[in-house]
Amino acid sequence: MAYKAILAGASGLTGSALLSILLQHPDYKEIVVLVRKPLPIENKKLFQVVVDFDRLDKYADLISGHALFCCLGTTNKKTPNINAYRKIDHDYPLQLAHIGFKKGVNQFHFLSSLGANAKSSTFYLRTKGETEEDIKKIGLPSLDIYQPSFLTGDRKEKRNGEKFLTAAMKLIDPILKGSLKKYRSIPAATVAMAMFKRSLINKEGTFIHPSDQIKQIA
Numbered sequence: 001m002a003y004k005a006i007l008a009g010a011s012g013l014t015g016s017a018l019l020s021i022l023l024q025h026p027d028y029k030e031i032v033v034l035v036r037k038p039l040p041i042e043n044k045k046l047f048q049v050v051v052d053f054d055r056l057d058k059y060a061d062l063i064s065g066h067a068l069f070c071c072l073g074t075t076n077k078k079t080p081n082i083n084a085y086r087k088i089d090h091d092y093p094l095q096l097a098h099i100g101f102k103k104g105v106n107q108f109h110f111l112s113s114l115g116a117n118a119k120s121s122t123f124y125l126r127t128k129g130e131t132e133e134d135i136k137k138i139g140l141p142s143l144d145i146y147q148p149s150f151l152t153g154d155r156k157e158k159r160n161g162e163k164f165l166t167a168a169m170k171l172i173d174p175i176l177k178g179s180l181k182k183y184r185s186i187p188a189a190t191v192a193m194a195m196f197k198r199s200l201i202n203k204e205g206t207f208i209h210p211s212d213q214i215k216q217i218a
Contacts, residue, residue, distance in 0.1 A: 001027040006063050008034045009071030013153050014111055017192035032062055056095050064103040067199040070096055071111045090131045097135045107142040109195050114149045114211050136206055144198050149211040153188040182212040193218040
């Protein structure tokens with residue numbers, strides 16, 4: 001195989017783990033990452049494209065290939081403005097999906113969140129849910145949506161209370177059984193591995209992967 005991947009969100013926790021996997025796997029010969037600023041990584045398979053996400057159409061010719069991975073996302077701390085937050089979590093992924101569809105991308109992989117629901121009273125979960133629903137309407141030949149629970153891993157930026165929550169989840173995870181297993185914390189590297197493995201399968205349709213199923217795939 002000689003696959004080409006396009007990855008948006010390669011600087012994030014899950015995106016960086018996914019990029020590492022893609023660079024190491026022989027089936028992927030070309031990885032195009034869409035970034036705001038260059039990553040401190042060099043690899044003969046890696047092509048970094050510094051883009052203005054508000055003008056994604058300018059880069060449409062680059063957004064073609066086997067799999068398009070969208071790991072974009074932000075936080076209230078980094079993006080306190082609601083409109084800017086929605087742009088990153090909804091508008092950019094949706095536009096990427098539209099471009100990928102037009103350019104004949106075989107697969108679209110979208111990193112969402114457990115509990116995503118377009119009718120949620122929580123802005124974060126409602127935005128994720130609306131993004132999922134809007135992407136589904138495009139008619140992509142193969143769409144995988146990943147809904148992880150609390151993500152663990154070494155983040156570049158430190159988030160308030162995250163060390164406490166990570167420690168708390170280590171105690172809580174074992175008692176979450178049966179239908180509650182999907183609420184257990186999950187390493188971002190596990191999510192990345194699941195996204196990668198799904199990209200190696202030729203399939204058509206829309207597939208939703210809750211957190212507990214993500215672990216099984218990985």
